[in-house]
Amino acid sequence: MKSKVLVARATFPDVLDRLEQQFEVESNQDDKIFSAEELHRKMQGKDAIVITSSEKMSADVIAANTHLKAICNVAVGYNNIDVQAATKAGIMVTNTPDVLNQTTADYAWTLLMANARRVSESEHYLRAGLWKNWRFDQFLGADVHGATLGILGMGRIGQAIARRSMGFDMKVVYHNRSRLTPEQEAQANNARYVSKEELLRTADHLILVLPYSAETHHIIGAAELALMKPTATLVNIARGGIVDDVALIAALREKRIASAGLDVFENEPALHPDFLTLPNVVLTPHIGSGSEKTRRAMADCASANLVAALSGQRPPNLING
Numbered sequence: 399m400k401s402k403v404l405v406a407r408a409t410f411p412d413v414l415d416r417l418e419q420q421f422e423v424e425s426n427q428d429d430k431i432f433s434a435e436e437l438h439r440k441m442q443g444k445d446a447i448v449i450t451s452s453e454k455m456s457a458d459v460i461a462a463n464t465h466l467k468a469i470c471n472v473a474v475g476y477n478n479i480d481v482q483a484a485t486k487a488g489i490m491v492t493n494t495p496d497v498l499n500q501t502t503a504d505y506a507w508t509l510l511m512a513n514a515r516r517v518s519e520s521e522h523y524l525r526a527g528l529w530k531n532w533r534f535d536q537f538l539g540a541d542v543h544g545a546t547l548g549i550l551g552m553g554r555i556g557q558a559i560a561r562r563s564m565g566f567d568m569k570v571v572y573h574n575r576s577r578l579t580p581e582q583e584a585q586a587n588n589a590r591y592v593s594k595e596e597l598l599r600t601a602d603h604l605i606l607v608l609p610y611s612a613e614t615h616h617i618i619g620a621a622e623l624a625l626m627k628p629t630a631t632l633v634n635i636a637r638g639g640i641v642d643d644v645a646l647i648a649a650l651r652e653k654r655i656a657s658a659g660l661d662v663f664e665n666e667p668a669l670h671p672d673f674l675t676l677p678n679v680v681l682t683p684h685i686g687s688g689s690e691k692t693r694r695a696m697a698d699c700a701s702a703n704l705v706a707a708l709s710g711q712r713p714p715n716l717i718n719g
């Protein structure tokens with residue numbers, strides 16, 4: 399008998415076709431967002447579920463679905479899943495690391511550059527028909543070349559971001575739970591390990607790349623923003639809850655930092671309405687890993703984890719094993 403799988407969000411048709419050859423699949427190609435009750439109903443009788451970072455697998459949801467063998471997240475971040483509860487219930491949890499490192503690093507740079515050179519703000523001005531004359535002092539931004547790049551969270555994506563800074567002759571400072579090896583630091587443009595305080599004080603452009611957890615909740619709040627340079631820019635491509643949105647809005651409004659580029663939000667897809675009123679913030683809808691090639695690689699990676707989990711093998715990206 400074929401194992402039963404729920405693919406909770408739309409995926410590439412050929413990826414789905416391949417899964418349908420092996421499993422009895424209930425899919426959601428209309429990409430309807432299921433309510434918690436709908437999701438719970440659809441999970442009944444399934445052996446595994448494929449989800450994205452938008453679907454929450456809380457301890458309650460897991461306790462009601464202990465028949466599951468695997469939860470396969472199509473994301474590297476897995477703060478949407480109570481891994482401890484899944485482990486207790488004997489459910490395998492997998493993610494999609496590595497395949498998105500380079501694309502996400504590219505995107506961090508996209509936001510950094512857009513911030514520094516006020517791309518979004520000046521484009522809005524132009525589109526609104528306000529551009530009447532070239533002006534010497536118009537939309538002056540901050541230089542990227544020669545500046546100090548700060549990275550909070552120096553995992554594989556952080557290191558990929560740092561490597562890209564070589565071409566801009568930047569200095570790199572970073573803070574992380576643990577220090578990189580000297581070889582890794584050398585490859586990351588001779589990144590210098592510093593305290594969080596020093597990172598905040600010295601970075602001209604700060605990028606947040608750390609996973610979200612109870613420990614990193616609001617790790618950037620009013621006190622941390624107060625340490626940053628008034629000319630500094632901030633990029634968050636990690637998870638919304640890492641930054642206290644209310645504190646960030648106040649810092650941006652009062653120009654206590656120059657600008658922010660945000661791809662993730664605390665309660666996404668809802669965002670704090672005040673962000674929309676600020677000219678000095680670039681806002682995008684969680685598209686950091688969103689290149690065609692990388693999203694495909696993520697779908698393939700999640701499928702490989704699913705196939706392994708349901709055929710009694712160790713999934714390549716098992717988080718809780």
Ligand code: DGY
Pocket residue numbers: 450451472473474475476498636686687
């Ligand atoms: C990830 O992989 O964690 C991305 O943020 C998409 O959810």
